[in-house]
Amino acid sequence: MQTTLAMPVGVAGTGLHSGAPARATLRPAPADAGIAFRRLDTGGPVVPALWDRALQGPLATRLAGGGVEISTVEHLMAALAGLGVHNALVEVEGPELPILDGSSHPWAAAILAAGIRRLDAPLCAIEVLEAVEVADGRGATARLDPAPAPSMRFVIDFRDEAIGRQELSLDLANGAFLRELCDARTFCRLSDVEAMRGAGLALGGSFGNAVVVDGARVLTPGGLRRPDEPVRHKMLDAVGDLALAGAPLLARYTGVRAGHALTNALLRALFARPGAWRRVAVGEALARRLPGAGVGLADLAAGPVAARGPGEAFS
Numbered sequence: 001m002q003t004t005l006a007m008p009v010g011v012a013g014t015g016l017h018s019g020a021p022a023r024a025t026l027r028p029a030p031a032d033a034g035i036a037f038r039r040l041d042t043g044g045p046v047v048p049a050l051w052d053r054a055l056q057g058p059l060a061t062r063l064a065g066g067g068v069e070i071s072t073v074e075h076l077m078a079a080l081a082g083l084g085v086h087n088a089l090v091e092v093e094g095p096e097l098p099i100l101d102g103s104s105h106p107w108a109a110a111i112l113a114a115g116i117r118r119l120d121a122p123l124c125a126i127e128v129l130e131a132v133e134v135a136d137g138r139g140a141t142a143r144l145d146p147a148p149a150p151s152m153r154f155v156i157d158f159r160d161e162a163i164g165r166q167e168l169s170l171d172l173a174n175g176a177f178l179r180e181l182c183d184a185r186t187f188c189r190l191s192d193v194e195a196m197r198g199a200g201l202a203l204g205g206s207f208g209n210a211v212v213v214d215g216a217r218v219l220t221p222g223g224l225r226r227p228d229e230p231v232r233h234k235m236l237d238a239v240g241d242l243a244l245a246g247a248p249l250l251a252r253y254t255g256v257r258a259g260h261a262l263t264n265a266l267l268r269a270l271f272a273r274p275g276a277w278r279r280v281a282v283g284e285a286l287a288r289r290l291p292g293a294g295v296g297l298a299d300l301a302a303g304p305v306a307a308r309g310p311g312e313a314f315s
Contacts, residue, residue: 002123003292004028004087006115011106013098016060016072016186016209022098024076026114029087031121034246035080037063037070037090044068046089049077051244051267059196060096061241061260071096074260075186078240079107081248082177084292085116086123102185102209104236105300108178112297123282125290128251130276134265140257142266147252149173149289154235154255160189161216166231173289175299177239182300183225184232187211190219238263239291245270247279248290 005028015022029036035049045066047053055062061074070092080088082104090097100106133143153169170176188196190212211229212219226232238255241263255263270276280286287293 001287002031002086002119002121003084003116004030004033004119005085005111006117009110009114011098011100011110013100014209015094015096016099016102018094018096020094022096023093024097025091026076026111027089027091028117029089031087031119033087033089035077035086035088035090035243037073037092039068039070039095040091040093042068048246049073049244050246051264051271054241054244054264056261056264059260061237061244061264069095072099073097074237074240075100075102075104076107076240077243078177078236079104079111079182081239081243082172082182082291083108083111083116083295084290085111086247087119099186099209102211103233104177104182104240108182108300112295112300116292123248123287124279125248125250125282125286126245127278127280128249128270128276129278130273132266132270132273132276134262134269136262140259140262141255142258142262143254144249144251144266144270145254147250149286150249150291151252152235152238152254153252154231154238154258156231156234156257158189158230160213162213162218163187163230166228168228168231168235170235172239172291174293175291175295177236177291178295178299181232181236181239184229184236185209185211185225186233187213187230190214234258242267248282250280250286 008027010025012023036046038046047063047065053063060072062071128144128146131145135141150172155167157165207220
């Protein structure tokens, strides 16, 4: 069955790129509404969280509609998908969502605190029938293969020794997102910070909401939450970006050095091929294999989580 939130819940913080105060209120929504966003500060329209509303870019996932944009939605979308929440209205004050600690953990905690309510409406999933793959011409690829339930494999390769080559495969059923991915923070190289700041971006970035590396050094106090936190965060991002399909995907996603733009290009390629997918009803047996089935606070607390203060600004 479809789900929504049991009650509204608000989350406040700072926008990663604007550096401005940001607040979002997650509200229950009726069946078949899906996930949607509304900018309160502009009085703009409701913007559905769908693949064809995404503006492709390397640094964050942005949604656009009716002349307004909402940026940095991927961590919230990942939390909603990982918890199996299918319908919600997200009211945002400002141009982007708060970055919080750079992971999905605070979003997941807020959603679990609000509670998840089942709706009297059947759920459909998108079954991938044929392999679909896209590439960026620089060695990055993203691929969907048919699979009975959502799963993921991701590979990253950075010249910085603090990251290096990392690879991880996960079955995303039964709370795996909460236990394995949701506390993994966004990361960047120190040289990237300097370039972004020069372009007027990452103005709200700090060591409290990002892992910053420089060669073999992890500059963020406390270091990594997990030895392979970077690849886990890339998987977290992919979960959020794939949620823009608008329904659970029955597929195995493989990303090799992929990012937001390439994952969105993959969804566009999938939906451009009507024979490569179909909608299927989700029965009880399939529901047990989807993300969010039977999850609770115990799953959220299972992974190691570092302190989440505001942190000092990047130097």
